[in-house]
Every structure is written in C-alpha cells, then in structure tokens.
Amino acid sequence: MTRIAALAGHFGRDVPRALLKLETLIESARRDRIELLVLPDACLGGYISDLRRPDPDDLPPAxxxxxxxxxxLARMAGEMTVCVGYTERDGDLRYNAAACVTGDGILGTHRKVHQPAGEFLAYAPGDRFEAFDTPVGRMGMLIDYDKTFPESARTLALDGARIVAALSAWPASVTDRAARLPQDRQSRLFDLYDAARAAENQVVLVSSNQTGMQGGMRFLGQAKIVGPGGEVLARTGTKGGLAVVDIDVEVEVERARRVLHHLAERRVDTYRGLLDEKGDIG
Incomplete structure (x- = not known):
C-alpha cells in the first residue's frame, strides 16, 4: 500500500513564507506516513493575478x-516524494513549472504546455510530457490547463506512468462566475477532467489545487485522488485541506485493465486526425 495525499491550499508571492509553511506541512505529512504528497501549482511564488491580462509588474518570482x-524542499522531503509547482527561470524565459523531489534531489520536471487566455504573456510554453521513476512508482505531471487535453495524460500513460500528478492553480470562471464555488462551471469541469483523465488511461490521478484569492482570481480547491476506474477515492472541499488515501497502485491499475485495457485496445490506425507529418501518432 502507498499513502498518497493531494493538497488544497493557498500560496502567494512570499517564497520564504511558503517554504516555512511547506516545512510544517511536510513534517505533518511525514508523521501521517504519507509517501507521495502533491502540492498545488505555483506553491513557490504564487500564480499570476489576472488570467487575461497579466500585470508585468506583478509576476511571480522566477x-x-x-x-x-x-x-x-528536497531536504524537507527526505524519504517522501513531493511534487511542487513554481515559476522556473531559464535564461530570459519564464515557465509555469513543476518538480518532483525527494531527499535525493529532483526526480522529474514538467513545464506547462497548454496556455489559456493571456498566460503566454507571462510564461513560455513547455514542449513535452515525460514520465519518470520515483520511490512510489512511475509517474508523470500535468499543470492546470494541460489536463483539459486528453493527449497530455495519454502521453504519460503510454510512457508507463501509473500515477499522474495534476498540479493546479485553477480558478473559478472569470467570465461567468457563480455565487457559490461548487456551482461554478469551472468547478464542474475541474472535477470532470480529473475523473476522465484517470478513467480513460486507467491510472491513479492525484489532483491538487490552490485555494483563496490571487488578484482578481478565486481558486477552487477541490483537491482529490481518483482511482483508475474514475472513482473519487478522497477529496477536499473549496477550503484548504488534504485528501489522503491508501492504495496499492499496481494492483488497482492491473485490476482496472484486466478485462478492458484501454491503452492496449486503441485503434491507432483509425486516428487519422492525430497523425503528424511523419505518419506517427502525435
């Protein structure tokens, strides 16, 4: 059995404060014998304050x-596997990024590929989805809008990921906001994508999210762990909290794939619209 946790929590611009908060959180998780902890996107430095027109003078620290x-963070993690979101600097470019760490260092990284609205004004796009090996098994990461696209999680599953960590700073609708977060259409989509990406790939999906406010955006929370059949095994509400579950990942994935094995039963020859210039599935 592996004890997995997904966090719903608020993190702003103050990186030293975030690290102090994470130190307390990780120590508490260690006492609870958590082996994989998935933290939200933009834990270290917060997210942009306006999705459509990011303020160039109020970008997260890179x-x-x-x-x-x-x-x-790696030193804090020790034997635990921890996924965290941050803004990564690479030369003159900035990326909305995630890293998976243990006390041994960085095990895997991801740069957000799909950019909604005006996010391209604040970040450069990533260009790949890759799985990697960890003490809790082979896994991959998605950030925010990445999970809207089935190809993202499918690429990770085809690369052997049994666990997909989906780190988010996912806000309520910016154009048609509901009076209550659970009724917001983005709340419905957030939950829908989590369940669909897990079920269609028959993997365990660990979904974290920010809570509270950043500028004009209100984040949904709704952290959860979804089994390979699309069933929600544990979840938080719209406020801060930790969704925790004990699961034998290999056993549950194999059980889900015993009769209907979605990856093996694909008809690649019929997916004409997904062919790239070389004739391979993109």
Whole structure:
C-alpha cells in the first residue's frame, strides 16, 4: 500500500513564507506516513493575478531549477516524494513549472504546455510530457490547463506512468462566475477532467489545487485522488485541506485493465486526425 495525499491550499508571492509553511506541512505529512504528497501549482511564488491580462509588474518570482528553494524542499522531503509547482527561470524565459523531489534531489520536471487566455504573456510554453521513476512508482505531471487535453495524460500513460500528478492553480470562471464555488462551471469541469483523465488511461490521478484569492482570481480547491476506474477515492472541499488515501497502485491499475485495457485496445490506425507529418501518432 502507498499513502498518497493531494493538497488544497493557498500560496502567494512570499517564497520564504511558503517554504516555512511547506516545512510544517511536510513534517505533518511525514508523521501521517504519507509517501507521495502533491502540492498545488505555483506553491513557490504564487500564480499570476489576472488570467487575461497579466500585470508585468506583478509576476511571480522566477526561480532557478537548481536554486536554493527546490534544494531546501528536497531536504524537507527526505524519504517522501513531493511534487511542487513554481515559476522556473531559464535564461530570459519564464515557465509555469513543476518538480518532483525527494531527499535525493529532483526526480522529474514538467513545464506547462497548454496556455489559456493571456498566460503566454507571462510564461513560455513547455514542449513535452515525460514520465519518470520515483520511490512510489512511475509517474508523470500535468499543470492546470494541460489536463483539459486528453493527449497530455495519454502521453504519460503510454510512457508507463501509473500515477499522474495534476498540479493546479485553477480558478473559478472569470467570465461567468457563480455565487457559490461548487456551482461554478469551472468547478464542474475541474472535477470532470480529473475523473476522465484517470478513467480513460486507467491510472491513479492525484489532483491538487490552490485555494483563496490571487488578484482578481478565486481558486477552487477541490483537491482529490481518483482511482483508475474514475472513482473519487478522497477529496477536499473549496477550503484548504488534504485528501489522503491508501492504495496499492499496481494492483488497482492491473485490476482496472484486466478485462478492458484501454491503452492496449486503441485503434491507432483509425486516428487519422492525430497523425503528424511523419505518419506517427502525435
């Protein structure tokens, strides 16, 4: 059995404060014997304050992948596997990024590929989805809008991921906001994508999210862990909290794929619209 947790929590611009908060959180998770902890997108430095027109004078601080912040988080993690979101600096470019760490260092990274609305004004896009090996099994990461696209999680599953960590700073609708978050259409879509990506790939999906406010955006929370049949195994509400479940990932994935094995039963020859210039599935 592996004890997995997904966090719903608020993180703003203050990186040192976030690290202090994460130190307390990780120590509590260690006492609870959590082996995989998935933190929200933009934990270290917060998210942009306006999705349509990001303020260039109020962008999240950009951190180096090999900088002291991720190094400190890795030391905190120790034997635990921890996924965290941050803004990554690479030369003159900034990426909405995630890293998966243990006390041994960085095990895997991801740069958000799909960019909604005006996010391209604040971040450069990533260009790949790759799975990687961890102490809790082979896994991959998605950030926010990535999980809207079935090809994202499918690419990770085809690369052997049994666990998909979906880190989000997912807000309520910016154009048609509901009076209550559970009734917001983005709340419905957030839950729908989590269940669909898990079920169609028959993997365990661990979905974290920000809560509270950042500028004009209100985040949904709704962290959850979804089994390979699309069933929600544990979840939080719209406020901060931790969704925790004990699961034998390999056993549950194999059970889901015993009769109907979605990856093996694909008809690649019929997916004409997905063919790239070389004739391969893109």
């Amino acid at each position: 951190l180096w992948r090999d900088g002291p912040e991720l190094d400190a």
